[in-house]
Amino acid sequence: MKALEEKILREGTVLPGNILKVGSFLNHRLDADFLMEMGKEIARLFAGDQVTKILTIESSGIAIAVAAAAAMHIPAVFAKKNKTSNVSGEVYRTVVHSYTHGTDYHVVVEKAFLEAGDRVLLVDDFLANGKALEGLIDLVEQAGAVVVGASCAIEKGFQHGGDRLREKGVAVRSLAVIDQMTDDSIVFRPSDSM
Amino acid sequence: MKALEEKILREGTVLPGNILKVGSFLNHRLDADFLMEMGKEIARLFAGDQVTKILTIESSGIAIAVAAAAAMHIPAVFAKKNKTSNVSGEVYRTVVHSYTHGTDYHVVVEKAFLEAGDRVLLVDDFLANGKALEGLIDLVEQAGAVVVGASCAIEKGFQHGGDRLREKGVAVRSLAVIDQMTDDSIVFRPSDSM
Numbered sequence: 001m002k003a004l005e006e007k008i009l010r011e012g013t014v015l016p017g018n019i020l021k022v023g024s025f026l027n028h029r030l031d032a033d034f035l036m037e038m039g040k041e042i043a044r045l046f047a048g049d050q051v052t053k054i055l056t057i058e059s060s061g062i063a064i065a066v067a068a069a070a071a072m073h074i075p076a077v078f079a080k081k082n083k084t085s086n087v088s089g090e091v092y093r094t095v096v097h098s099y100t101h102g103t104d105y106h107v108v109v110e111k112a113f114l115e116a117g118d119r120v121l122l123v124d125d126f127l128a129n130g131k132a133l134e135g136l137i138d139l140v141e142q143a144g145a146v147v148v149g150a151s152c153a154i155e156k157g158f159q160h161g162g163d164r165l166r167e168k169g170v171a172v173r174s175l176a177v178i179d180q181m182t183d184d185s186i187v188f189r190p191s192d193s194m
Numbered sequence: 195m196k197a198l199e200e201k202i203l204r205e206g207t208v209l210p211g212n213i214l215k216v217g218s219f220l221n222h223r224l225d226a227d228f229l230m231e232m233g234k235e236i237a238r239l240f241a242g243d244q245v246t247k248i249l250t251i252e253s254s255g256i257a258i259a260v261a262a263a264a265a266m267h268i269p270a271v272f273a274k275k276n277k278t279s280n281v282s283g284e285v286y287r288t289v290v291h292s293y294t295h296g297t298d299y300h301v302v303v304e305k306a307f308l309e310a311g312d313r314v315l316l317v318d319d320f321l322a323n324g325k326a327l328e329g330l331i332d333l334v335e336q337a338g339a340v341v342v343g344a345s346c347a348i349e350k351g352f353q354h355g356g357d358r359l360r361e362k363g364v365a366v367r368s369l370a371v372i373d374q375m376t377d378d379s380i381v382f383r384p385s386d387s388m
Contacts, residue, residue: 029307030256030270032248032263054226059253059272062224066257067264069226076224078253113223 001041001175004153005188007034008176014183018128018156026153027060027125038175039067042123042151045173046072049148051121053077055114055136057096057107061124064153068123076123077113079139082106092142096135099128107135114143127152127174130161137170149173156181157189195235195369198347199382201228202370208377212322212350220347221254221319232369233261236317236345239367240266243342245315247271249308249330251290251301255318258347262317270317271307273333276300286336290329293322301329308337321346321368324355331364343367350375351383 013021025031042064054076056065062078069076082093082105091108098105114120120140122133133150140147149171155162157179162172177189207215219225236258248270250259256272263270276287276299285302292299308314316330327344334341343365349356351373356366371383 023304023307025269028271028274028304030260030263030272032260032270033267035260036264059256059274062253062256063260063270066224066226066229066260069224070230070261070264073227075219076226076257077222078224080222080253110217110222113217 001038001191003034004038004176008154008178009186012186014181014186018159018181020154020156020178020181020186022154027063030063035063035067036070038064038153039069039071041175042068042121043071045151046121046149046171049121049171050119051148053114053118053120053145054123055079055109055120055140056123057081057132057136060126061132064125065123068121068151077109079107079109079136082108092139094135094138094142097131099131107139109139109143111143114139114145116144118143118145119148120145121148122150124150124152125154127155127162127172128159130165133161133165133170133172151175154178195232195385197228198232198370202348202372203380206380208375208380212353212375214348214350214372214375214380216348221257224257229257229261230264232258232347233263233265235369236262236315237265239345240315240343240365243315243365244313245342247308247312247314247339248317249273249303249314249334250317251275251326251330254320255326258319259317262315262345271303273301273303273330276302286333288329288332288336291325293325301333303333303337305337308333308339310338312337312339313342314339315342316344318344318346319348321349321356321366322353324359327355327359327364327366345369348372 065076090111155174155177180187259270284305349368349371351371374381
């Protein structure tokens, strides 16, 4: 998505540890109009796939998941990091390893909100090593539902999580894929190679 | 908002401890089309107030904040619970007491994302004792910005946080206010009394 690549170049900042800061529009301050455009692009990429539900993970996936769900007129579900007392009833549960925080965390979805007939599109703000998406895929499979594909706003191609998922047959269509990133340059993967 | 009251009666469940579960559309599964309608209603309620920014708090405020921001074509900012290593730079910081979890937690917003000229509308999914909104007001005041008002989807009127804020002069306009709640009945405050 050309407009997203331009926005990353204009507003993004590269920090030590391969961190790309895009807090000005994607995951702290939210550029609502631009989020809705990204949502429409995700809807376009998966228009033929009879998606019934978006699945994401709190917190920073929620905004783009809502935008995609609004564009597709379907519900979104966000998996919860397991600390709240407000999740009751039966849940699907999985473990995700966070490289950012150096810990494992539990993620849950109430069983009522993922159904065997669902065709699920996974959405998130970032795709790096793919651990969060793998956790979401596990939840979908526990529910007996189908993973239609995954769409993240920004994929760090050089961390290879997206390509590993593609090799397993998951239709990963990110809005922007960064193949190289240094303090003073960001190189995007041509979109016709995805 | 009549449609929201009807949805609460149809889909909500009252749990012990004055908990109203609306995970089917508001804060676990997200009814995207309905969220966008709520966002439009918030935009209508504050149409004359020259709002420049929505401020909410992660995680469950993000969805409705995005919907309101999209309807008003302005950005939203979500305050972060202070655990992430991805918030860098100078932050405004406050402490919020959570009755649900029985703890205090720190909440931060990067200084770059709240500006002295901002006219800020606070948005959240629930308003109960008002502690989260008080924390957000503190952040806005630290930035030298103006609090235009607050709009939450569901206000638990019987916990009086909203009324305390109204007494202090904050324009609190919730989409549905529950004045009484038991296992088998929910009584809403008439909207012309707000």
